[in-house]
Amino acid sequence: MTEEIIIAGFGGQGVLSMGKILAYSGLMQGKEVSWMPAYGPEQRGGTANVTVILSDERISSPILNSYDTAIILNQQSLDKFEKTVKPGGTLIYDPYGVTKEPTRKDIKIYKINAMDTSIEMNAPKSFNMIILGGLLKIRPIVDLENVILGLKKTLPERHHKLIPMNEAALKKGMEIIG
Amino acid sequence: MTIEDIIKPENLVYKKPDLMNDRPMHYCPGCSHGVVHKLIGEVLEEMDVVEDTIGITPVGCAVFAYNYLDIDWEEAAHGRAPAMAVAIKRLRPNKLVFTYQGDGDLAAIGTAETIHACNRRDSITIIFINNGIYGMTGGQMAPTTLEGMKTATCPYGRDVKVNGHPLKITNLLKELDGTCYVTRQSVQTAAAVRKTKKAIRKAFENNLNNRGVSVVEVVSTCNSGWKMSPSMANKWMEENMFPAYPLGDLKDTTI
Amino acid sequence: MSEEIKLMKGNEAIAHAAIRCGCDGYFGYPITPQSEVLETLTEVEPWKTTGMNVLQAESEVAAINMVYGGAGTGKKVMTSSSSPGVSLKQEGISYLAGAELPALIVNVMRGGPGLGTIQPSQADYFQTVKGGGHGDYKLIALAPASVQEMADFVGLGFDLAFKYRNPAIILADGVIGQMMEKVVLPPFKPRRTDEEIVKECPWAAVGKPKNRKCNIITSLELDPAVMEKKNLHLQEKYREIEANEVRYEEIQCKDAEYLLVAFGSSARICQKAVEMARAEGIKVGLLRPITLWPFPSKVLNQFANQVKSMLCVELNAGQMVEDVRLAVNGKVKVEHFGRLGGIVYTPDEIIEAMKAKIM
Numbered sequence: 001m002t003e004e005i006i007i008a009g010f011g012g013q014g015v016l017s018m019g020k021i022l023a024y025s026g027l028m029q030g031k032e033v034s035w036m037p038a039y040g041p042e043q044r045g046g047t048a049n050v051t052v053i054l055s056d057e058r059i060s061s062p063i064l065n066s067y068d069t070a071i072i073l074n075q076q077s078l079d080k081f082e083k084t085v086k087p088g089g090t091l092i093y094d095p096y097g098v099t100k101e102p103t104r105k106d107i108k109i110y111k112i113n114a115m116d117t118s119i120e121m122n123a124p125k126s127f128n129m130i131i132l133g134g135l136l137k138i139r140p141i142v143d144l145e146n147v148i149l150g151l152k153k154t155l156p157e158r159h160h161k162l163i164p165m166n167e168a169a170l171k172k173g174m175e176i177i178g
Numbered sequence: 179m180t181i182e183d184i185i186k187p188e189n190l191v192y193k194k195p196d197l198m199n200d201r202p203m204h205y206c207p208g209c210s211h212g213v214v215h216k217l218i219g220e221v222l223e224e225m226d227v228v229e230d231t232i233g234i235t236p237v238g239c240a241v242f243a244y245n246y247l248d249i250d251w252e253e254a255a256h257g258r259a260p261a262m263a264v265a266i267k268r269l270r271p272n273k274l275v276f277t278y279q280g281d282g283d284l285a286a287i288g289t290a291e292t293i294h295a296c297n298r299r300d301s302i303t304i305i306f307i308n309n310g311i312y313g314m315t316g317g318q319m320a321p322t323t324l325e326g327m328k329t330a331t332c333p334y335g336r337d338v339k340v341n342g343h344p345l346k347i348t349n350l351l352k353e354l355d356g357t358c359y360v361t362r363q364s365v366q367t368a369a370a371v372r373k374t375k376k377a378i379r380k381a382f383e384n385n386l387n388n389r390g391v392s393v394v395e396v397v398s399t400c401n402s403g404w405k406m407s408p409s410m411a412n413k414w415m416e417e418n419m420f421p422a423y424p425l426g427d428l429k430d431t432t433i
Numbered sequence: 434m435s436e437e438i439k440l441m442k443g444n445e446a447i448a449h450a451a452i453r454c455g456c457d458g459y460f461g462y463p464i465t466p467q468s469e470v471l472e473t474l475t476e477v478e479p480w481k482t483t484g485m486n487v488l489q490a491e492s493e494v495a496a497i498n499m500v501y502g503g504a505g506t507g508k509k510v511m512t513s514s515s516s517p518g519v520s521l522k523q524e525g526i527s528y529l530a531g532a533e534l535p536a537l538i539v540n541v542m543r544g545g546p547g548l549g550t551i552q553p554s555q556a557d558y559f560q561t562v563k564g565g566g567h568g569d570y571k572l573i574a575l576a577p578a579s580v581q582e583m584a585d586f587v588g589l590g591f592d593l594a595f596k597y598r599n600p601a602i603i604l605a606d607g608v609i610g611q612m613m614e615k616v617v618l619p620p621f622k623p624r625r626t627d628e629e630i631v632k633e634c635p636w637a638a639v640g641k642p643k644n645r646k647c648n649i650i651t652s653l654e655l656d657p658a659v660m661e662k663k664n665l666h667l668q669e670k671y672r673e674i675e676a677n678e679v680r681y682e683e684i685q686c687k688d689a690e691y692l693l694v695a696f697g698s699s700a701r702i703c704q705k706a707v708e709m710a711r712a713e714g715i716k717v718g719l720l721r722p723i724t725l726w727p728f729p730s731k732v733l734n735q736f737a738n739q740v741k742s743m744l745c746v747e748l749n750a751g752q753m754v755e756d757v758r759l760a761v762n763g764k765v766k767v768e769h770f771g772r773l774g775g776i777v778y779t780p781d782e783i784i785e786a787m788k789a790k791i792m
Contacts, residue, residue, distance in 0.1 A: 023613060027440045035440075035613035039466060040551065061705030062612050063698075065779030153440070230640045232506065235651075244649045250638035252505040253651035254498065255528050261495040262502025268486045269458050269508045270627075273640055291498070294491035 001056050003141045004064055008049035008081055009073025009097065014128030017154065018071075019050035022132065024150030025142040026054040036062040047076055054141055069139055071131060075099050092134055092177070110138055112177045118169070126169035133173020144170065195219035197228065197248050204242055208408025210398035211240055213365040214307065217375045218278075219247050221382055230386075231274045232266055234259040238280035239313040257288025260295030263302040274385045276303035282312050285321040285347040292347070299356040299390040303381040306348070306393060308423060309400040317403035321345040324422055329403070344422055348395045352429040358390035360429040364397045364420075366412040380432070389432055397423050437617050443583040443609040444469035446616050447513060447539055450587035452479040455622040456537075457508040458486040460499035462518060465551040466607040467541035470513045483624055493518040497525030497538070504534035505650035507630040507637030509591055513539035515607075516557050517548060519565075526600060527566030531652025533667075535594035537587065538572070538602045541610035544775035552775025553607030555697060558752035561604050562726040569664055571671045573601040573678065574725040576696040580614035582723075588619050595633065597674055604725060606748065608698035608777065680723035681732060685711065689718030691791055692736055694757050695746040696722050698777070703746050706783035717787065725753070730760035737764035742791035745769050746783055766791060 005022070009015045016037050026033040036051045051067075053059050069090040072078045074097035085091050087106045095101070096115035114130040136142065142150075147170060151163055197219035205211045222228050228249055235243045237256035244251035254262055259277035267275045284292050284306050295302065311329055312318040318331040322344050326335040336344075352360040359381055363374040374396060381392035397419050401411035441449070448470050451459060461471045471489060479485035490496035496512045503510035514522060519540045529536050540561065544554035561574050573593045575586045583605060590601040630637060638648045654660040682700075685707055686692065695703040700721040710717045720736065722729050736743070742765050745754035754769040761767055770786035772778045778786075 020613070024440055027438070027615060033440065033613075033615060036608065037611055039607065039611045059614075060708060061702040061780055062608065062614075063702055063777050063779060064705070065781045228640070229642050232638050232640060234502070241653060244647070244651065248641065248647050250641045250648045251650065252502060252638050253532070253649070253653055255501070255524055258494070258498035258501070258525070261490065261498040262505075265458060265460060265486075265488070265499035265502040265510070266506055268488065269503045269510070270506055270639070290491055291495050294495065 001141075003054045003069065003139065004067045005052045005054075005069045005071065006049060006064075006067045006081055006084065007052065007071040008047070008077030011046045011048040013048070013073050014125075015048040015073065016050050018128040018132055019052045020154050021147065021150045022052050022054070022142070024153045025147040028146035028149040028153075029142045031055060031142075032057060032059050034059045034062040047074070049077065049081075069135070071135060072102075073097055073131070078102060090138060092131070092138065094131065108138075110134065110177050112173065114173065117172060117176055121169065121172065123165055123169060126166055129166045129169035130173035130176070133170035134177035136170070137174040137177050195223045197223055198246060199248050201245050203246060205239065206402040208399065208401040208411060209239070210309065210365050210396065211243075211307065213371060214305065214374070214396055214398075215243060215246055217365075217371065217378050218305065221375060221379045222249065225379070225382060227274050227382070227386065230272060231276075232270070234262050234275070234277040236277070236279040236283040237314075238283050240278050240280060240307065241314065243278055257283050257286070258291055259283070260288065260291040260302070260304065264295050264298060264300045267300040267302050271388075274303075274382055276305060276382070276385065278305045279307070280313070281306070281308045281310065281320040281322040285345050289347070293350070293354065295356075296351045296354045296391045296393065297356045301385050301388045302391055303385045304391065304393045305378070306395040307398050308395055309398040309403070310344070310419060311400045311403040313400045313403050317400070321347070322423075324418055327418075346423065348393060348423075348428060351393050356391050357393060357429060358431045359384050359392040359427075361393070361427045362395040362397060362423060362425050364415070364425060366399070366415060384432060395423070397425065438615050439618060440613050441580065441616055442469055442611055442613050443577070443580045443605060444541065444611070445473045446580045446584040446618070447587055447603070448473035448477065449618050450584040451511060452477060452483055452485055453619050453621050454588040454591060455483070455509060455624045456485050456511060456587075456591070457624055458488070458499075458503050458510040460488050460490050460496040460503075460510065460512050462490050462493045462496050462514065464493075464515045464518045466543060466553075466610050467513050467515045467539070469610070470539065483621075485624065493521040494525065497522035500536050500538075501525050501529055501532070501534060504529065504536040505532065505638050507634035507639060509595075509625070511537035511539065511587075513541065515541045515543045516545050516554070519557065519560070523560070523566035526572065527568055527570060528652055529600040530566075530570035530572065530667075531568060532650050533598040534600065534650065535591070535598055536600045537590045537594055538600060540602060540604050542604065542606040544773070550775035551607065553698060553748060553777055554773075554775060555606055555699060555747045556749035556752070556773070557604065558725065558747065558749060561602055562728070562756070570667065571599070571674070571726055573597065573599055573674060574604050575601065576604050576723060576725050577609055578697050578700045578721060580609070580612065580616045583609060584616050584618055588622075593678060597670060598636075599670065599674070604697065606698050608701075675727040678724060679727045679729050679731070681729040682721040682723060684719040684721065686718035686720060686736065688716055689739065690716040690741050691718070691787065692740040692743045693717060693719045693746055693783070693787070694722070694733065694743055694753070695719065696725060696753065699746050699748055702778060702780055703783055705780040706787070709780055710784050710787065715792075722753070728756050728760070730756070733757055733760035734762065734764070737761040740765060742766040742768070744787050744791045746778070746786070747771050748777065749773065
């Protein structure tokens with residue numbers, strides 16, 4: 001099994017860290033992983049995207065032209081990456097940042113109101129975990145317990161108290177994706 | 179009386195340090211470098227620290243200092259000696275690490291390295307020969323060339339409107355928190371030589387006692403570059419260089 | 434799962450590997466996309482554990498000269514930078530080569546020329562293998578294609594540098610520096626004691642004992658006859674390195690009719706292109722030079738007897754392709770495909786280029 005994922009949105013939305021947690025979860029599950037950011041000075045506000053590959057085999061290219069799954073968090077990213085999803089692949093998007101809905105018919109498209117939900121939950125920082133939860137509901141590529149382990153690996157110890165909140169967000173994301 | 183009658187220990191009035199070998203020096207007759215080399219050799223011998231000493235030679239006339247003093251040396255790229263000294267001192271904190279640099283090396287191409295080395299407090303020693311001219315390359319203008327002084331690249335005299343002012347870099351270095359001892363000396367008289375030797379000794383002691391950077395500037399002549407006889411050059415230095423670069427301790431936090 | 438498997442960026446792997454392989458000192462200056470090397474080192478604070486020194490220098494120029502100073506005393510020292518910074522270091526690198534000092538330099542390449550871009554590039558190939566600085570000299574150049582190799586090549590680079598008293602360089606790029614992958618870090622190796630250094634490096638300037646001659650670290654010699662001898666000695670050493678240290682990887686080459694030649698991140702992308710092309714029934718293989726100097730010329734020349742044509746894929750305007758052509762010496766067609774200025778090709782672009790240029 002190989003899952004090739006692009007996560008794209010604004011810098012500051014937690015795009016890179018979501019990818020990192022996913023990669024760590026893959027590591028915990030004993031998979032080969034690669035995490036390749038489009039790096040740059042855009043720490044906040046600019047566009048950010050990261051390619052995450054989880055595989056049972058050695059990963060060749062960390063840079064891809066098409067993806068099994070695209071997670072899209074703003075309009076610019078939708079414009080850029082909708083066409084790169086492989087036929088039969090998956091596109092997950094948050095309508096909050098998207099003005100023109102995706103149109104492809106040959107891929108599976110899921111909507112997740114993560115931004116609104118994170119505000120309702122009074123936990124805007126867990127936005128990306130809601131998205132990740134939604135992804136795992138649709139594409140159960142890693143087990144939830146390994147995501148929690150991945151979180152522990154990526155979060156500094158002083159932030160480990162935030163793990164229950166993140167777990168709740170993951171589960172919320174699994175509920176609300178549609 | 180035969181030669182054997184004369185060469186007796188009790189008749190010995192002067193002896194160069196053993197560290198100084200018998201290779202003929204490439205320096206011009208009248209040059210100050212030889213005297214300063216000798217002083218370094220004497221001080222290292224008297225302190226008995228040769229086994230723990232690493233010297234760094236510059237690019238400039240003193241590039242070949244390693245041919246004359248029998249210690250371990252590294253030959254630097256132009257201006258980079260202080261950066262090397264910092265690294266060596268950090269990697270080998272028990273060694274006596276010193277650089278030997280001219281005015282072009284220290285105060286032009288190597289200004290950044292000089293200032294940053296002096297701003298850290300690694301205990302290195304900088305011996306700085308200031309003769310206001312590039313000797314090795316044939317007498318071009320140095321950052322410390324005096325106003326009106328003629329060189330190959332300011333043949334009508336240094337015009338400060340064109341070339342800026344003579345750089346009193348030692349005055350800058352004394353302001354930096356990493357320096358513990360900054361002094362300006364000369365070697366044109368026996369008394370001056372004795373003072374310079376004391377300064378070098380102090381600088382090397384600071385080096386081993388981890389007190390910070392010591393800078394010993396030696397205001398010197400370059401009689402070839404200045405196109406003067408050695409004695410004329412000494413006189414010219416006293417009359418022109420010393421007012422611009424007055425002798426004495428600029429800073430000593432070790433007292 | 435073994436605890437030793439970690440997930441980290443290539444730049445972080447360089448830092449951790451340096452600490453573990455007994456490095457004595459790192460001297461560097463921040464520049465994107467390699468700043469994580471210095472950041473990681475200052476976060477881990479190895480001076481508290483292994484005693485390794487870490488210093489942020491005032492410039493890349495100072496950093497390489499700190500390396501020169503430290504290497505002259507026999508210490509295991511390194512620096513890292515990215516393209517514009519490595520240009521600044523070239524004088525020091527030439528001095529290291531001239532004085533025959535072992536040291537490790539890391540270049541995490543970005544696009545140029547000039548200030549260029551911070552995005553990945555492989556346009557410093559010429560600078561790395563054809564000189565870079567002044568004079569006739571060579572660097573042992575290792576091109577990692579994974580985070581694992583970033584870690585492994587630190588130790589290997591130092592080993593080769595000390596074996597031949599010659600600076601070694603790891604030539605990576607923004608992709609390999611910034612991507613995270615699984616890595617098994619090398620086991621901890623203690624730093625050498627001063628006694629061990631004197632034994633291994635009898636040439637080092639460490640302070641002269643009474644019973645030996647002065648050790649003088651220099652590249653200067655004004656007598657042309659002596660300088661020519663010194664150069665001939667260097668050339669002899671380079672021939673020895675060429676004979677012993679060529680490294681490369683063959684991927685699906687056995688039955689290949691076409692050959693891609695690529696190093697570093699490009700080789701990873703080409704590997705995917707090979708998989709995709711083979712799925713289409715095209716018999717293509719990939720030869721990945723691991724040492725860019727010494728270059729795997731012989732094996733390329735042999736493949737020229739087997740394949741119909743070759744495509745050299747590199748993130749530049751055509752640099753390594755010249756060495757591939759020299760190696761092949763006209764036996765088969767060798768073409769180049771590259772992207773410039775920080776654009777990285779995708780696997781399907783490579784297949785397209787292959788079909789257009791060499792099939």
